[in-house]
Amino acid sequence: ASVEGKNNEDILGRVEKYFGKDVYGVKFENGRKYRVNAKLLQHAAPPELESLKEPKVEDVKEALAKRAIACQELRISKTTDVSTWNYHSVLAWLDRINMQQYRRHFEDERVAGRSLLTLTAQQLLN
Numbered sequence: 802a803s804v805e806g807k808n809n810e811d812i813l814g815r816v817e818k819y820f821g822k823d824v825y826g827v828k829f830e831n832g833r834k835y836r837v838n839a840k841l842l843q844h845a846a847p848p849e850l851e852s853l854k855e856p857k858v859e860d861v862k863e864a865l866a867k868r869a870i871a872c873q874e875l876r877i878s879k880t881t882d883v884s885t886w887n888y889h890s891v892l893a894w895l896d897r898i899n900m901q902q903y904r905r906h907f908e909d910e911r912v913a914g915r916s917l918l919t920l921t922a923q924q925l926l927n
Contacts, residue, residue, distance in 0.1 A: 812829055812830075813829065813830050814827040814828055814829035814830060815827065815828050816842065817834070818909065820836060823838060823839040823840070824836050824837070824838055824839070825837055825839060825842065827842075867889050877894070877897075882914075883914045883917060883918055884914045884915045884918055885914055886913060886914030886917070887913050887914070888907070888908070888911045888912055888913045890913075890914065891907055891912050891913060891914060891917050892904055892907060892908055895907060
């Protein structure tokens with residue numbers, strides 16, 4: 802998608818998230834992320850934008866079922882290889898250690914075990 806910037810020039814970026822009320826999260830080529838009103842988006846296909854909105858009920862049910870299975874199957878010991886966890890296991894671990902406030906971000910970014918092990922403090926702050 803592109804957004805008309807200052808001096809009437811297009812700024813290229815990728816629509817990544819829907820925040821509601823026709824506001825989308827856009828990551829621009831310079832790496833910065835901004836919330837942009839849909840009226841300012843150009844060249845973004847309507848189906849692309851619609852797919853970022855609320856998931857279908859079936860998708861929500863499936864995600865909840867996967868979450869429940871991941872919570873049941875999550876076994877942590879001194880020999881646990883966290884790098885083998887999928888993102889559902891990481892989310893279950895966040896629930897288990899009472900860090901649910903980070904759940905949405907980890908879910909949006911699909912943080913799996915291998916990524917979890919390489920996260921830096923700076924990445925966690927962003």
